Amino acid sequence: MIFTCHKITIDKEAAINPFIHTHFDKCTGCSICQLACSMDLTGGYNPRRSRLDIRHKNEHLFHMPVVCSQCENAYCMQVCPVNAIARDTHGIVKIDAEKCIGCALCVQYCPVDMIHLDIDTQKAVKCELCRGNPACVAACPNGALEFITGPVKEPITHD
């Protein structure tokens, strides 16, 4: 099967999980993505409260946006002792706050530091792709973030 999403063409039989593809070469480090994310999640602004990161390297010569990959082989999901982390029907890796006990094992085993304990609830939180319409992607003025959705079993309805 061949399908096209934005500018990327993928030839693959298997369905892929939706994810945000980052283009560090286009990132200017402005953090507008993080401001949009924190606003969507918390109703206020602070990049530290967002669920993506920008790692500034070498006197700001490089800005590396880092997002949750919604991994095919998600370590966070595997290490969770209470099965609070699961992939939903759209392929998005989600955390059930009711089940989460705040043990932070998922935090420990995420290789890109994209799960944190929420500062208020002390439960694990991560990017869950904003109900299928990521605020960060919409806000980026430079095209450094791209939302990739493949042939998933169930299409995401935007709300």
Next chain:
Amino acid sequence: MTDAYANKFLTIDLSNGSVSILPVCDELKNRYIGGKGFGAKLLTDGVPSGTDPLGPQNMLLFMTGPLTGTSAPAMRGCVVTKSPLTHLFLDSYFGGSFAAEIKYAGYDGIIITGRADRPVYVWIDDDRVEIRDASDLWGADILETNLRIKAELADDTIKIADIGPAGENLVPFALIGCEFNRQAGRAGAGAVMGSKNLKAVAVRGTRLVRVNDPKGFARACATALSELSQSPDIRALALAGTAASVEFASETGLLPHKNFTYSTFDKAAKLGDKGQAKHLWLGTNACMGCPIGCAKIGAVRTGKYKGMVTDIVEYESAALMGSNLGISDVRAVAHLVKLCDLLGLDSMSCGSLIGFAMEACQKGLIASPPGIDLNFGNVAAAQHLIQAIAFRKDGPGALLAKGVRAAAEEIGGSAPDLALHTKGLETPAWGPRGVSGMGLAYMTGDRGGCHQRGFTVPYELAEEWEGKKIDPLSPQGKADMVIALQNYSAGTDTLVKCDFGTFGIKADTYADLLAAATGRQKNADCFSQTGERIWNLTRQFNLAQGMDPCSDTLPRRFVQEPLPDGPAKGHKISESDMAIMRKAYYTARGWDNMGKPTTKTLRRLGIEP
């Protein structure tokens, strides 16, 4: 009521190590909005006349505005203090992410007084404030200090403002470095920090900045973004920052060349965007929350300075450290500017001083240092002087480290004729002889001769202000324009806006952003009104600090020497031109003929006479 203010200042007295919280009262918010307004009011109330700028009584204020830290595009912060260079009001603005972090830590500003008995840095982690020993950091450059504090606190996301050796050595044009390639650059805020034995302020904030009306705020942000994207000026800045101004200024006869003797430079293209794009730039490095990204970032890949990461050589530095010194190798200019940034010197004042020294040497007023050929075009001489100034080395270093006004007075003879400054602040890189309104802006700037307090150049070159034709060379019709620009700039410096944002974002939109953020009724006029209040308050501050109104003047070169080149060749701003502009300006401001705000004017603006 939710508003975008943190509603408190953090006050730190370094003399006794005490830390306290000062609430931000409604009256301050209503009358002064934030940023420059807050700083002007706090400084006027807290720094009595005669205060030594480098004494413990001087206040060092890091101020944010109600829109700092929000998604309102292109917002910054400012440092406000009494300048050791001009002995007047100083507001110095910085982009990057330091100002937003102050807000996220839960403060509208940080008020620092006193003097620590040993080198220290302040570590602000939300509510937790710690004064830590910085003895080991003393002597380290701006970048090294930043990285070592992050290592010590084990978090490279902390935001830091710090000084280099020049600030420690109290050079009166030392700057404060704010998170890589951003500086509170002009008129010596870094020396004030050094005088307090304060090496750095490190901040980590986890609080949220909430706006009063999120939906209305999102709409206003969308309008602002759309205005930015539709502005040709903004598109040009996004492509090439202010580097494109080098060729423009040379073509229009505004570029300083050889200590402002000339106004054009035949190698301008090498210093401007074309030269920089070829030799330096790799990508864009935007300030926090800014969609424009006027700063290009890159590296010197080849030659003597290879391996060096460099930010864009913005116009002022490219001109004052490049064409002004007769240097056209942009890699060498990037190297000199970076040296200033690392040692913590304002590259504008420094470039101006080196140009002064080169001309003074040419005219036999000072001698070249041993082994150095102090001539225009000599990169090694410029490098030598930068290092000598930062460390106040015996000879020209210690002399120039006093600033151009004091250095010229000390040399004596005809040296003051070569000193380009107004009220002690070295002249920015826009020679005013072809645009007399810019001259008036320098004459009347509240922090001394500054281009950012009323930038008339685009209007004068277009020969039009608010639908009326103006002649760039004439002294007529300039006062109203300069006053309007000064008021609006001061008013929006309360938010704290970036100057470039105003090229796209309209006053109505700033008012909508402010209203939605704070829940206060605001219209577009509030900025000019607040700006006028601030401008009179800073004038009162300066007069109380002993400013002589006769210093509302221009450097001799612009008054006595007609331009030898460029489109305005043969023109100067004569004594009588200055008198005409000054009189019209004082009258329109409601100031007496000695430049003092009248009681009636102060009452109208609600300022205590």
